[in-house]
Amino acid sequence: MSQHASARHHHKHALDVAHPPPRPGTPRAVLVPVAVVLLIGTVFVSVYLAAFHAPRPHELRVGTTEIGTHQASLRQDLAHAVPDGFTLETYPDESAARRAVQDRSVYAAYLGKGDLLYGSANGAAVTATVTTAFGSVARAEHHRLSVEDVAPASAGDTRGLSVFYAAFGLVLAGYLFGMTTYQLAPRLQYRWRMASLALFGVAGGVLVSVIAGSTGFGALPGPFLPLALVVALMGAAVGATTMVLLRLFGSAGVSLASILLLILGNSSSGGIMPAAYLPAWLRPLSEILPVGVGVRAMQGLSRFQDDGLTRALVILPLWVLGAAAVLYLKDVFRRETPSRVPDTVEPQPAAA
Numbered sequence: 001m002s003q004h005a006s007a008r009h010h011h012k013h014a015l016d017v018a019h020p021p022p023r024p025g026t027p028r029a030v031l032v033p034v035a036v037v038l039l040i041g042t043v044f045v046s047v048y049l050a051a052f053h054a055p056r057p058h059e060l061r062v063g064t065t066e067i068g069t070h071q072a073s074l075r076q077d078l079a080h081a082v083p084d085g086f087t088l089e090t091y092p093d094e095s096a097a098r099r100a101v102q103d104r105s106v107y108a109a110y111l112g113k114g115d116l117l118y119g120s121a122n123g124a125a126v127t128a129t130v131t132t133a134f135g136s137v138a139r140a141e142h143h144r145l146s147v148e149d150v151a152p153a154s155a156g157d158t159r160g161l162s163v164f165y166a167a168f169g170l171v172l173a174g175y176l177f178g179m180t181t182y183q184l185a186p187r188l189q190y191r192w193r194m195a196s197l198a199l200f201g202v203a204g205g206v207l208v209s210v211i212a213g214s215t216g217f218g219a220l221p222g223p224f225l226p227l228a229l230v231v232a233l234m235g236a237a238v239g240a241t242t243m244v245l246l247r248l249f250g251s252a253g254v255s256l257a258s259i260l261l262l263i264l265g266n267s268s269s270g271g272i273m274p275a276a277y278l279p280a281w282l283r284p285l286s287e288i289l290p291v292g293v294g295v296r297a298m299q300g301l302s303r304f305q306d307d308g309l310t311r312a313l314v315i316l317p318l319w320v321l322g323a324a325a326v327l328y329l330k331d332v333f334r335r336e337t338p339s340r341v342p343d344t345v346e347p348q349p350a351a352a
Contacts, residue, residue: 060129061087064088066112114144119303123273151303170235171234205232205235206228226306230297234316237290247327
């Protein structure tokens with residue numbers, strides 16, 4: 001093989017030299033698709049059942065203005081209603097407690113004598129949890145529970161689930177984009193692949209914000225430009241992460257991306273109910289995966305005084321830039337050493 005041909009051989013794209021497809025009729029062709037799909041399905045069912053088959057809060061943040069023996073009794077009553085279900089913050093007055101519920105520092109605040117502040121925008125599960133638990137507290141104090149909704153759900157999202165479906169659709173789109181870009185153009189130049197990713201993110205952010213925002217269904221009535229920016233960054237982060245997994249692991253990266261982003265990401269996003277309701281092993285993912293970070297900011301922009309926005313504007317770009325850096329190193333600075341051609345030819349023995 002010539003030096004030129006050897007160099008061309010060693011500079012083939014990784015996706016071009018993946019294992020060839022199995023021959024028709026071989027056991028691998030029959031069994032591998034079944035095994036992969038059943039694995040993903042099993043993970044999906046296991047994770048979602050673990051998360052939502054019997055959800056209960058774990059250290060759900062709530063507040064109170066009560067102090068002294070009244071607060072001590074409140075803690076005991078809450079622990080009796082839901083063991084380890086709540087963590088209690090103290091506020092100096094009703095105004096501070098109200099602000100805390102409105103910016104989602106806490107999910108409810110008890111003012112004493114049966115008065116409770118809550119936010120229906122947190123969803124039906126949280127509303128049921130806090131009204132039931134504090135209803136028991138009020139009865140123990142010989143009061144009737146009186147509630148005030150200080151962070152109401154939007155008219156276009158009465159059950160508080162629209163953000164989950166909007167995020168799920170965008171994550172699915174980002175996952176499909178990450179796969180399709182390499183399937184259609186495995187040797188596309190890096191700068192054009194990044195341009196395609198940016199175009200997908202911007203278009204996805206605009207479309208989701210138009211459809212779900214104030215101009216569409218009214219499910220996410222936050223300001224358009226910040227909402228579109230967060231959605232765009234979330235979509236780009238998912239698409240870029242899928243691209244990296246596919247680039248590093250080939251066909252196995254498709255399964256890894258579906259498990260990490262579609263299953264673990266969406267189940268821990270907080271779109272169905274807050275992370276406090278998740279199992280302990282799943283809870284931390286809501287703070288780091290693009291879906292959970294983006295969902296919290298989308299909710300904050302819409303109903304909770306920008307809660308989670310700063311975190312999203314830091315973490316989501318890190319996902320995008322980190323993935324872009326890995327792809328740059330793989331596709332631009334590939335350090336594959338071509339086969340060396342001997343500088344000298346060893347002398348051949350003389351003919352007899």
